[in-house]
Amino acid sequence: MLDFSRTWLPFLYLYGVGGIAFIVGMILILRTKALNKEIAHHRIWLKVLYFGFGFYITLHAVFILLALGIS
Amino acid sequence: MDLAVGTNLDRFVIIVYFVIVMGFGAYFGKYSKTTSDYFFGGRRFSWWLITISIVATGIGSHSFVKYSTKAYQYGFSSTMTYMNDWFFMPLFMFGWLPIIYYTRVGSIPEYFEKRFNKTARSLATLMILVYMIGYIAIQFLTLATALYRIYGIPLMATVVIIAVATTIYMHFGGQTSVIFTDLFQGLILIFSGLLLFFLGLNYLADHTALGGLQAFWQNLTPDQKLPLAHFNRPPDFNFVGIFWQDGIAGSVGFLFLNQGLIMRFMAARSVNEGRKAAAFNVLLVLPISAIVVSNAGWIGRAIANAVPGALPAGMEGNDVFVAVTNVVSSPGVFGFIIAALCAALMSTADTLVNASSAIIVNDVYRPLAKKKTNDKEQLKIARFTSIGVKVIAVILVPFFNSFDSIYEAHGWFHSTFTPPLVVAVFLGIFWKRFTTPAVIATFVLGAALMILGQFFPELVKPFSHGIELRPGRGYYYIGALYNIAVCAGVGVIVSLFTDPEPKEKLKGLTLSDVNLLREIFKGSKPNDRLGEGVTVLWKLIDSEEDIVCFSKHEMDKMAAEVGDLVYVSDSRKWLGGLKSIHSVYGEPHEEEGIVYISEEQLGHGQFVKDKSLIAEKEM
Numbered sequence: 166m167l168d169f170s171r172t173w174l175p176f177l178y179l180y181g182v183g184g185i186a187f188i189v190g191m192i193l194i195l196r197t198k199a200l201n202k203e204i205a206h207h208r209i210w211l212k213v214l215y216f217g218f219g220f221y222i223t224l225h226a227v228f229i230l231l232a233l234g235i236s
Numbered sequence: 237m238d239l240a241v242g243t244n245l246d247r248f249v250i251i252v253y254f255v256i257v258m259g260f261g262a263y264f265g266k267y268s269k270t271t272s273d274y275f276f277g278g279r280r281f282s283w284w285l286i287t288i289s290i291v292a293t294g295i296g297s298h299s300f301v302k303y304s305t306k307a308y309q310y311g312f313s314s315t316m317t318y319m320n321d322w323f324f325m326p327l328f329m330f331g332w333l334p335i336i337y338y339t340r341v342g343s344i345p346e347y348f349e350k351r352f353n354k355t356a357r358s359l360a361t362l363m364i365l366v367y368m369i370g371y372i373a374i375q376f377l378t379l380a381t382a383l384y385r386i387y388g389i390p391l392m393a394t395v396v397i398i399a400v401a402t403t404i405y406m407h408f409g410g411q412t413s414v415i416f417t418d419l420f421q422g423l424i425l426i427f428s429g430l431l432l433f434f435l436g437l438n439y440l441a442d443h444t445a446l447g448g449l450q451a452f453w454q455n456l457t458p459d460q461k462l463p464l465a466h467f468n469r470p471p472d473f474n475f476v477g478i479f480w481q482d483g484i485a486g487s488v489g490f491l492f493l494n495q496g497l498i499m500r501f502m503a504a505r506s507v508n509e510g511r512k513a514a515a516f517n518v519l520l521v522l523p524i525s526a527i528v529v530s531n532a533g534w535i536g537r538a539i540a541n542a543v544p545g546a547l548p549a550g551m552e553g554n555d556v557f558v559a560v561t562n563v564v565s566s567p568g569v570f571g572f573i574i575a576a577l578c579a580a581l582m583s584t585a586d587t588l589v590n591a592s593s594a595i596i597v598n599d600v601y602r603p604l605a606k607k608k609t610n611d612k613e614q615l616k617i618a619r620f621t622s623i624g625v626k627v628i629a630v631i632l633v634p635f636f637n638s639f640d641s642i643y644e645a646h647g648w649f650h651s652t653f654t655p656p657l658v659v660a661v662f663l664g665i666f667w668k669r670f671t672t673p674a675v676i677a678t679f680v681l682g683a684a685l686m687i688l689g690q691f692f693p694e695l696v697k698p699f700s701h702g703i704e705l706r707p708g709r710g711y712y713y714i715g716a717l718y719n720i721a722v723c724a725g726v727g728v729i730v731s732l733f734t735d736p737e738p739k740e741k742l743k744g745l746t747l748s749d750v751n752l753l754r755e756i757f758k759g760s761k762p763n764d765r766l767g768e769g770v771t772v773l774w775k776l777i778d779s780e781e782d783i784v785c786f787s788k789h790e791m792d793k794m795a796a797e798v799g800d801l802v803y804v805s806d807s808r809k810w811l812g813g814l815k816s817i818h819s820v821y822g823e824p825h826e827e828e829g830i831v832y833i834s835e836e837q838l839g840h841g842q843f844v845k846d847k848s849l850i851a852e853k854e855m
Binding site: 167170171172174175176178182183186187190194197199201214218220221224228229231233234 | 312319320322323324325326327329330331334458459461462463464465466467468469475476479483484508511515518519523666747748750751764
């Protein structure tokens with residue numbers, strides 16, 4: 166049976182715990198200016214980093230919905 | 237199961253493939269003149285070349301075999317390990333990558349000596365070598381598992397043949413050979429993985445009343461279509477265990493500690509090119525790779541559901557890839573796809589062998605050598621070291637063969653050997669307060685607590701997330717969480733009870749100094765004025781200095797000043813930086829369209845007469 170532990174719990178755990186790692190990483194590189202928003206190509210990288218996170222959340226969510234037959 | 241597969245044509249195709257790759261690799265040996273070339277390819281390659289090379293490194297022969305097995309058993313959730321690497325990209329791209337690139341460390345253990353001390357370096361060397369040589373052994377085992385079914389040669393004899401074949405091109409070529417054979421092999425293995433998927437869909441279309449894609453989708457259950465596994469069941473394949481073992485320990489281990497991968501990024505012509513390679517790899521190439529390595533299992537499952545009896549009865553897990561390939565492809569094509577499996581092995585093994593010999597020369601030989609040897613002698617040692625590494629890996633193969641499956645062998649290996657290194661490197665980079673006694677305690681005491689956890693599973697139970705304990709086998713993947721927790725706990729506690737490191741010692745070695753690294757690398761303030769690239773022809777000048785001289789006009793165009801760093805490459809972009817050099821701007825001259833270079837630079841860049849060069853200011 167496809168219960169919550171089989172469908173959405175892994176998704177929430179992945180982007181909850183993984184999300185914490187991602188957000189902590191972003192805060193660290195922004196605070197230390199390792200990623201410096203004043204530099205033009207760093208601003209592009211900032212967008213790429215956020216896009217990548219959103220891309221994977223969307224990809225996994227869409228596949229779960231497709232598997233469950235929800236369109 | 238007696239799985240006799242392949243025809244003489246297939247065997248011939250595989251042998252031809254081996255010969256082509258060995259020749260290809262040996263040809264690029266001419267670009268390895270120094271240990272820097274041998275290990276780092278001269279830090280000159282474009283992002284796209286590094287990306288494809290990373291694909292070939294990341295997809296090992298174990299990938300095809302182990303993911304096909306899990307894909308057959310559990311469906312799309314076999315892709316989990318390829319789709320969880322983005323979380324650490326900020327810290328990798330803007331923390332670790334600039335640190336290792338700009339501090340010019342030759343190896344990860346060298347970073348440990350700079351950041352901590354020699355003891356920390358020695359411990360890191362030992363652990364990283366065990367990690368990499370074990371990884372090579374798993375590669376050998378996987379390919380041998382597939383090939384001995386085809387040629388009927390005993391497993392260990394097959395392992396030895398594979399080890400000898402990879403030695404031939406690696407011995408002469410080093411990193412440049414590795415990168416270029418990986419370019420070739422990376423393309424082959426992506427193509428053949430997708431070809432297998434296409435053939436599988438065709439097979440389903442021919443044997444059912446539906447179209448290929450429709451038959452594929454309809455013959456998988458909703459459970460098999462879910463992209464993530466069940467949260468904590470079964471014990472040998474559950475989401476939370478694999479998340480900690482692969483998503484955390486494995487991802488950090490692969491991105492931050494895999495010397496082979498790090499050397500790829502250090503072969504990039506700049507940090508920004510390395511970032512592009514990393515982003516492109518995780519965003520586009522990894523999802524494609526997930527399909528490439530898993531699809532044999534998905535197709536196999538759909539065939540088993542739609543055409544009962546088409547696959548051999550009682551098929552063992554590790555045989556899924558070969559069995560499915562044999563069913564859906566014709567003679568010759570089967571050989572080509574198995575050749576791709578060889579490509580996966582050779583391209584991963586060559587990287588790891590090259591990386592292991594880099595560590596042995598850099599972290600064992602150089603610090604211990606009583607008399608100073610020149611670069612040529614060290615290059616010779618590096619070449620023979622790579623043979624020694626393979627011999628040890630071959631000896632380790634029977635140990636990994638004792639696991640139930642290659643997936644479990646690989647999972648156990650990751651969760652056991654990476655956590656102390658993961659914790660040490662992470663706290664070292666991101667926490668200035670992490671001290672030298674703490675890193676040594678992390679390695680020694682952390683490892684002791686990890687061993688205790690192997691013998692007393694009740695210690696791991698609080699971390700188990702409800703995963704069932706397997707008698708005699710422990711908790712497996714989730715053990716990675718326990719291992720990370722005890723190592724981090726030891727590191728933090730010991731740090732808080734020991735004196736902080738002096739600020740001067742940490743300069744340029746932690747995340748908080750990353751914005752200073754470019755200045756340290758250049759030796760003066762970086763020149764960030766925007767300029768443009770110029771196209772020039774080269775002329776020789778009698779000089780022993782590492783400088784190149786442009787006309788005043790071209791210097792202005794590039795917004796460059798004397799003493800700035802410059803990258804000069806052949807204007808043919810498709811060479812990916814193979815013919816290029818890094819240098820420093822010298823005093824300008826009046827001859828427009830000409831760059832003056834030395835004899836040594838010409839030899840290093842392998843520039844061709846009358847072929848134009850492109851020059852760009854670096855900083």
